[in-house]
Amino acid sequence: MAGSGNDRPLKQSLKEYARGVAGGLLFSFPMLFTMEVWWAGFIAQPLDLLVLVLVTFLLLLGYNRYAGMHPGVSWRSVMVDSFEELGIGLLLSFGVLLMLNRINFQAMGMDEIMGKIIIEAMAVSIGVSVGTAQLGTHEDEETEEQEDESVNRDTKSAMLVLALCGAIIVGGNVAPTEEVLLLAIEATPTHIFFMALVSLLLCIVVVYFSDFRGTIRRGSGSNNGILYNIVFDTCLSYIIALAGSAFMLWFFGRFDGVNFWTVVSQTVTLGVITSLGASAGRLLIK
Amino acid sequence: MQVEKRDDKPGDNGAKDKKNWLEWAVFGISLTLVLALLGYLVYHVFTDNPSSPDLQVEAVADPSELSPFRYHITIYNRGGTTAEEVLVELALEKDGAAIETADLHLPFAPQESKREAWVSFSKDPSQADTLVSRVVSYKKP
Numbered sequence: 001m002a003g004s005g006n007d008r009p010l011k012q013s014l015k016e017y018a019r020g021v022a023g024g025l026l027f028s029f030p031m032l033f034t035m036e037v038w039w040a041g042f043i044a045q046p047l048d049l050l051v052l053v054l055v056t057f058l059l060l061l062g063y064n065r066y067a068g069m070h071p072g073v074s075w076r077s078v079m080v081d082s083f084e085e086l087g088i089g090l091l092l093s094f095g096v097l098l099m100l101n102r103i104n105f106q107a108m109g110m111d112e113i114m115g116k117i118i119i120e121a122m123a124v125s126i127g128v129s130v131g132t133a134q135l136g137t138h139e140d141e142e143t144e145e146q147e148d149e150s151v152n153r154d155t156k157s158a159m160l161v162l163a164l165c166g167a168i169i170v171g172g173n174v175a176p177t178e179e180v181l182l183l184a185i186e187a188t189p190t191h192i193f194f195m196a197l198v199s200l201l202l203c204i205v206v207v208y209f210s211d212f213r214g215t216i217r218r219g220s221g222s223n224n225g226i227l228y229n230i231v232f233d234t235c236l237s238y239i240i241a242l243a244g245s246a247f248m249l250w251f252f253g254r255f256d257g258v259n260f261w262t263v264v265s266q267t268v269t270l271g272v273i274t275s276l277g278a279s280a281g282r283l284l285i286k
Numbered sequence: 287m288q289v290e291k292r293d294d295k296p297g298d299n300g301a302k303d304k305k306n307w308l309e310w311a312v313f314g315i316s317l318t319l320v321l322a323l324l325g326y327l328v329y330h331v332f333t334d335n336p337s338s339p340d341l342q343v344e345a346v347a348d349p350s351e352l353s354p355f356r357y358h359i360t361i362y363n364r365g366g367t368t369a370e371e372v373l374v375e376l377a378l379e380k381d382g383a384a385i386e387t388a389d390l391h392l393p394f395a396p397q398e399s400k401r402e403a404w405v406s407f408s409k410d411p412s413q414a415d416t417l418v419s420r421v422v423s424y425k426k427p
Contacts, residue, residue, distance in 0.1 A: 013306060039394060042396035046331045046334050050331055084309075087312065118323065
């Protein structure tokens with residue numbers, strides 16, 4: 001496509017793929033080694049898997065747009081990166097599951113094999129995306145300056161996407177386990193209330209001490225503005241954390257045939273972890 | 287607003303948009319994989335007719351040095367959904383009366399898949415005339 005003289009050096013792309021592979025495995029090994037995730041692979045219906053693939057793709061698009069390897073580039077480039085990450089995720093997931101003897105072509109049906117590969121691949125591809133962007137040094141300093149405007153312009157939507165990615169990456173390792181269901185069932189409403197309170201406190205602490213020091217130093221906005229921002233960001237972080245938590249629990253079938261209270265208590269229980277992902281995880285991966 | 291400008295020209299030669307053959311190859315393979323995957327899933331969403339689990343049990347005598355009265359059991363799930371907590375009962379029968387029974391628990395029997403297990407009896411199966419296997423129960427995951 002591009003003229004050979006303008007190509008990026010092969011060495012650089014290899015380096016990026018190596019980072020992607022390392023990051024993919026780094027973030028998804030806990031899920032590759034969790035049996036509830038393999039079970040979900042053969043329990044999940046095709047429609048669930050389709051929804052999962054589409055949601056993951058949207059997340060990758062968002063992450064690559066706002067924080068990925070080349071933030072701020074054209075949507076075409078973001079699409080290309082997202083497809084590559086899904087593809088690498090699928091291949092890695094297949095390879096690791098084969099190595100771990102979770103795939104056996106003689107004994108297992110196609111649905112079982114595909115289900116396992118797809119679910120694990122989605123976790124791996126988010127890891128690939130984050131790893132490619134985060135494991136390297138930032139070589140392209142000039143780009144970051146260029147983007148300042150756009151990042152400021154999109155700051156709330158960028159935050160939304162990053163918070164969701166953080167919530168999924170941090171909560172994803174715990175969501176498939178049965179411990180969440182057990183904790184939620186055995187918790188009294190008082191426990192659930194305190195879980196929600198602690199989640200909110202975690203969000204406030206992280207949002208205040210890490211996100212807003214810069215704002216205060218720069219002196220942009222009055223105290224009211226800062227207070228408003230803290231309240232807004234805390235609420236948004238927690239709502240996104242709960243949404244991510246609910247999506248993952250729904251996917252792993254924890255909402256099938258349970259009453260509304262159990263749905264809420266499970267979401268809040270996992271929300272303790274995802275809220276930390278949505279607030280602190282967001283800062284780690286941005 | 288520089289980003290906006292670049293968005294308007296998808297063919298722009300910005301340094302980030304250039305790719306070498308390796309990246310095009312990775313992109314091509316990935317695109318094929320993802321589209322094939324989506325095709326596979328969409329096909330299944332529309333053609334899938336989830337049937338209840340349907341289990342078939344096969345038992346073959348498989349004596350070993352330490353377990354002379356051992357049977358090798360293969361459980362096939364011919365149905366379209368997974369069965370969880372499968373309980374299989376195997377009975378050695380002589381003239382219609384059970385001499386000895388053995389239970390076998392399986393955590394999962396996924397759709398269109400087979401699982402293998404062994405049971406051993408304390409009495410010599412040659413005293414019996416048949417080995418009767420029965421899937422007692424399983425649940426929806």
